[in-house]
């Protein structure tokens with residue numbers, strides 16, 4: 001039985017960048033005195049997962065990789081912490097009786113467990129944007145039907161969530177997503193052709209996991225965020241703007257019909273968004289750097305270049321087509337990204353492959369039921385893999 005005064009939480013993807021920051025915030029806000037951890041999940045980093053499970057007294061630890069089950073079991077022997085593995089283990093973790101679940105698995109692998117948590121009515125702190133990109137309305141409906149809250153953790157969407165006044169929804173004119181522009185913001189196209197994983201992962205402002213860092217460099221991250229905002233805030237694609245803001249101080253903005261623009265500002269530190277999602281509607285005290293405006297001196301803005309960063313155009317195409325096209329874009333993108341990381345595709349080839357797959361699968365509309373989404377994702381991955389040779 002959960003003790004009445006301690007909140008019960010689970011973290012899907014606790015060994016990643018968001019997961020580690022989430023446990024850091026939990027430790028700062030009282031750790032085991034204030035929170036019970038129902039379940040933690042990871043994939044390959046068994047040592048860290050076992051350490052986290054011991055330190056926070058988790059009831060269940062799960063590795064997504066069934067081959068690592070024995071290793072995790074051994075690492076937690078004698079602790080009384082239950083151990084599971086594979087997709088069924090991830091679902092078991094999601095279905096544990098936590099009333100707040102951080103969804104921080106990377107990629108489409110996070111969809112099914114996050115859906116399971118949403119369906120049973122947990123509040124979902126959503127870092128895994130792929131849930132909304134691939135499954136859009138279906139995912140939002142699952143949260144609504146489950147009865148929990150959906151609180152975005154992506155810094156841009158968390159910013160919008162903070163400044164979008166629900167009472168004033170009819171007065172919202174536009175959502176402005178800010179983008180740092182990534183490490184190649186000023187690179188000419190020719191120079192972008194030969195960039196390496198090491199340069200692509202070096203985000204100028206944020207410290208994040210490998211895949212999202214590279215997605216930021218190609219602006220596929222912003223493309224995913226446009227689709228995420230479309231579903232999350234129920235705004236039309238033409239109401240979503242992207243502006244490059246290299247300092248990453250304004251995390252995003254909402255423009256209203258009276259000309260007002262409300263923005264959320266802060267240091268580029270994910271703990272602010274995580275803490276907000278954890279304590280909502282309160283604001284906990286957090287040890288993040290405070291903005292020093294005199295030192296900051298200036299904030300710059302520029303229009304994104306859709307020739308060098310075609311991902312933004314592809315996001316608009318996916319939104320215009322609707323149905324399963326978000327799943328098509330994301331499935332092709334994940335396959336192309338894995339190939340870039342493995343050295344089997346160049347940096348610019350990622351967008352070329354996604355565009356080609358979207359061209360060939362443009363006829364797939366589908367009602368975007370779960371089976372349609374899973375099929376479209378698989379078809380896009382097969383086709384992208386075929387193009388990669």
Ligand code: NDP
Nearest residue numbers: 013015016017018042043044045064105106127128208209
């Ligand atoms: P990381 O790569 O740092 O961590 C990913 C987590 O998912 C790890 O726990 C990893 O386990 C686990 N994992 C990897 N593969 C699988 C799989 N096949 N099945 C189940 N679990 C798996 O990612 P981030 O923390 O950077 O990002 C997580 C999500 O949050 C992404 O969707 C990202 O787009 C989003 N996000 C991240 C931000 C950031 O600042 N990092 C900001 C905004 C959104 P292990 O490490 O043990 O292998």
